Amino acid sequence: MSRQFNRTAALAVMALAALVGNACAVGLLATPESDLHDYPGIENTGPSEGPPYDFYDAAPPVASGGGTLTVPAYNSLPGAHAKLFLDFDGVNFGATQWASRSPGAAPAYDIDGNPGGFSAEELSRIEQIWSRVAEAYSMFNINVTTVNPGNYNPKESAHLVITSDSTWYGAVGGVALSGGFRSAANMVQHTAWAFSDNLRNGEAKATADAVIHEAGHLFGLDHQAAFNENGTRLPGARGGAYDDNNASETQAPNMGVAYYAGRGQWAIGAAGSNGFTLIDELNVIGGLGTFANDFGYAPDEPGVSFETAPLIQPVSAPMRGVIARNEDVDYYRFELERRSDVSLFVDVAPYGPTLDAKLQIYSSDELLLYTDDPTLATSRGSLTAGFDGALDAGVYYLAIASHGGYAYDNGPHDRVLQDVGQYYLSGSITAVAPEPAACVVAGLATLLTTCRRRRLV
Ligand SMILES: [Ca+2]
Ligand SMILES: [Ca+2]
Ligand SMILES: [Ca+2]
Ligand SMILES: [Ca+2]
Ligand SMILES: [Zn+2]
Known part of the structure; x- marks a missing residue:
């Protein structure tokens, strides 16, 4: 790939x-x-x-x-x-x-x-x-x-x-x-x-x-x-x-x-x-200048790199973004105070989606931990991407991108189709309860704040 x-x-x-x-x-x-x-x-x-x-x-x-x-x-x-x-x-x-x-x-x-x-x-x-x-x-x-x-x-x-x-x-x-x-x-x-x-x-x-x-x-x-x-x-x-x-x-x-x-x-x-x-x-x-259409591309999302990735709290209300070209990657950052169940979903446009979305999660030191990009088929689910799992406390980066396009033979040059379009990011973060034994040791006061599953968002 x-x-x-x-x-x-x-x-x-x-x-x-x-x-x-x-x-x-x-x-x-x-x-x-x-x-x-x-x-x-x-x-x-x-x-x-x-x-x-x-x-x-x-x-x-x-x-x-x-x-x-x-x-x-x-x-x-x-x-x-x-x-x-x-x-x-x-x-x-x-x-x-x-x-x-x-x-x-x-x-x-x-x-x-x-x-x-x-x-x-x-x-x-x-x-x-x-x-x-x-x-x-x-x-x-x-x-x-x-x-x-x-x-x-x-x-x-x-x-x-x-x-x-x-x-x-x-x-x-x-x-x-x-x-x-x-x-x-x-x-x-x-x-x-x-x-x-x-x-x-x-x-x-x-x-x-x-x-x-x-x-x-x-x-x-x-x-x-x-x-x-x-x-x-x-x-x-x-x-x-x-x-x-x-x-x-x-x-x-x-x-x-x-x-x-x-x-x-x-x-x-x-x-x-x-x-x-x-x-x-x-x-x-999207060309600019006298002999072009002159409206240009829409402004890109602010997270163009790990360094510029904005802090987000994934919530159920979808956040819209656009993958403008095959090589566009939109970066986000999320932080977990403690080990948490994390659910992330990258949906595509409701009608005529043209983006084949890819979701990746990176560690705080920018190591790739996870990729989801279901194989393209004739189903909506093959265009969306997601993550469901438990992650330890820490800082994580989320990268939303395109599958990367599709190239096929067309004589002297291949033709490349752009996997681009709107995405809608939603999700939830739920802190995982500590082990029951640890709660007993910690005592009642701590128990109330840490042993129940707490919604961070
Ligand atoms: Ca973008
Ligand atoms: Ca008319
Ligand atoms: Ca009519
Ligand atoms: Ca896919
Ligand atoms: Zn025509």
Whole structure:
């Protein structure tokens, strides 16, 4: 495992170097026709047919339907200047054309044939879609929101319309203009589309996959494609122009095709028609400067080393953090006054988790005592990590990290998928009662304070 991690880190460095030389190409502003990107639709088989690939999710939220087109206000990072606006209630383009076509009055997200109101099921899916997109962009300083920002300002607002009628455009899952987020303030460049009628009738995961992908285009990404050893792109859409990680059911690139895998992930890999140049997608989305999106990564957690690890008291209320890249490690410190039962749990995002979490415990002299990183499978429990056991009195470090990514062959260079996303740390510390014999010797006064199990938190 450490071998794979080192390899991943090395590839990340190579990709950074590649990006520096490529900065101008990445920063070019959008032109509508030449940078048009379709995302292939999937058959509209309906939610009862075919696997939903949502086996990593918690139970869906229960909503009560209002019958109107009112969407709850969801904000993943309130106050952030940059916004990715998920627009579920339709948009009216009037006579304005989008890529030489006429969206007109695009209807709301709709799965029940009533585009005039959201049902409880539609509202539940809207929350899941927002939550999934928020997870995908959780490492960035951008607010994924259902609240209309009211502008199309460059480097401020990306507008993703989730609509139930693709007929004005065609039978695809979505479409966007590359780099539209950075372009001059206008509705056309800044608006991208996800067509729920081509996404298993608005199934939450498939719809979110399309939104994440189209937003990736707005932020300047091209398709992660599959190449042979000569750097020639493989034929076909799925697995060729849109890489699917050899039809993996656990992980595939967001900018390839992620509909058929449990997790869509950001990649370091060759894109478009160039099999030789690695694109580090996180660094493109999070790039700073005139020719970049300019919102950057969200601030990292303060514990970037053993020395800076903040003291915590694990409690049942989860504490949120983000693993921003494969190599990000968040350090924490906890102290035990006496031998204690310690329970720690690193949960992942409720919907569309993309982090494969790893939990490690170190001694006060930074010796590794324990690692938990269950082998990746098609279960939520393979993404979470935890510890349950008794530890002697002392100072301990807790390191929360990613499994470290997944690299696979893609012609001239491997592709690396980023195991990144939000985590939620919870736990408890309970002092262990001394041996009964010791209590008897200690006498009554001591007995009262040390012989019962005492909650330290
Ligand atoms: Ca709207
Ligand atoms: Ca409806
Ligand atoms: Ca972090
Ligand atoms: Ca795991
Ligand atoms: Zn695309």
